Amino acid sequence: MKAKTLLGPALGLLLLAGTFTACGRDRAPSKAGAAKWTIGVSQCNLGEPWRVQMNQDIRNAAREHPEIEVVYKDAQNDSLRQTSQIEEYISAGVDLIIVSPKEAAPLTAPVAAACRKGIPVIVLDRRVLGDEYTCFIGADNVRIGKAAGEWIVKRLGGRGRIVELEGLMTSTPGQDRHTGFREGIKDGGLEIVFEADMKWLEPDARREMESALARFPKIDLVYAHNDPGAHGAYLAAQAAGREKDILFVGIDGLPHEGQVYVKQGILAASFEYPTGGREAVETALRILKGETVDKEITLDSRVFTPDNVAAGGEVLKGN
Numbered sequence: 001m002k003a004k005t006l007l008g009p010a011l012g013l014l015l016l017a018g019t020f021t022a023c024g025r026d027r028a029p030s031k032a033g034a035a036k037w038t039i040g041v042s043q044c045n046l047g048e049p050w051r052v053q054m055n056q057d058i059r060n061a062a063r064e065h066p067e068i069e070v071v072y073k074d075a076q077n078d079s080l081r082q083t084s085q086i087e088e089y090i091s092a093g094v095d096l097i098i099v100s101p102k103e104a105a106p107l108t109a110p111v112a113a114a115c116r117k118g119i120p121v122i123v124l125d126r127r128v129l130g131d132e133y134t135c136f137i138g139a140d141n142v143r144i145g146k147a148a149g150e151w152i153v154k155r156l157g158g159r160g161r162i163v164e165l166e167g168l169m170t171s172t173p174g175q176d177r178h179t180g181f182r183e184g185i186k187d188g189g190l191e192i193v194f195e196a197d198m199k200w201l202e203p204d205a206r207r208e209m210e211s212a213l214a215r216f217p218k219i220d221l222v223y224a225h226n227d228p229g230a231h232g233a234y235l236a237a238q239a240a241g242r243e244k245d246i247l248f249v250g251i252d253g254l255p256h257e258g259q260v261y262v263k264q265g266i267l268a269a270s271f272e273y274p275t276g277g278r279e280a281v282e283t284a285l286r287i288l289k290g291e292t293v294d295k296e297i298t299l300d301s302r303v304f305t306p307d308n309v310a311a312g313g314e315v316l317k318g319n
C-alpha cells in the first residue's frame, strides 16, 4: 500500500508524487487511480454513550463518501491496547489515522511514529503531547470549564459549597475543564469542599459522591466534567434522599443523554461537547486529497438549561 522511499531514480518520482510536511502526506495516494482510501479509527473506549455517538457521527459522514473505507478499533479504555492499535494501523499501511486517545502521554509516541512514516493523523477530542500530528479537532475545554464556572457563580448568587468530580486527569479534557472552571469561579465566593477524579465513569462518580455526602451535610452543587459523572452523583444523592437540595451540572449535552437529564430536571445545566466525528471525516478527505488543513480546528459549544433546552440551547458567548 505504501510508496517506499528508494534513493536514486525513485526520489524524483516521490517528489512528484507527494508533498513533504512535518506530519502529513509524504506519499502518493495508495491504490493509485482507485476510488478508495482506508482510514483507521482508534476509539479509546465504547463504554460511554458519547464515544458511541462519535463513531456513529464518523460512520454517517463516511457513508456520504464512497471513496473512503473506515475501519474501527476499540481500545477498551486501555492506553497500551490503544498504542498497539496505532502500531497495527502503521503496519497495515492505512492512508490516514483518526485517534481519540485515552491519555495524552502514552499515545504521543505512537502518533508521532505514524506521522514519521508519512501517515497523517487526526487527533480527536483528547490531545497528545507536543505537535507531531497532522491536525487536532475538538471543542475548547478550558472555555467550556470557564463558562460552566461563570454560569454556576451566577446561578448560586456567588455563594455555595461545591463538589467537583473530575474527568481522568491524565487526559487533557479533564485538566482543561478543571483549569477553566477554577478560572471561571475565581471572583465568586464559592467553596470547593470536595474534589475527586472519577475518570469519566458514572460508577466512580457515584462512589465519590457517596463519600462527599457522608462528609458534608451541606452541598449546594456538583460540577462534574461529564454528564455520566453528574448523573452518577445525582443517583448517590437520590439514594441519600438529598437530590432536591443539590444542583447538578455536567458536560457533553448529547440529545439522548445530557439534554434528556436537563428536561427531566436531573441536571441544572449541561454544556455541549461536540464529538467532532463529521469534521474529522471532512478534514480527513481534504488531507487525503492533498489539501493543507489547519493544525487546530476548534468546535463551538452550547449550554442547555431547563429554560432553553427545548429551543436547542444557547451558543456559548465568544463563539
Ligand code: FRU
Pocket (backbone or CB within 6 Å): 048, 050, 051, 125, 126, 167, 171, 173, 200, 225, 226, 227, 228, 251, 252, 273
Ligand atoms: C467519553 C468522555 C466524554 C467526555 C470526553 C472527554 O469517554 O468521557 O464524556 O466529554 O470523553 O474526552
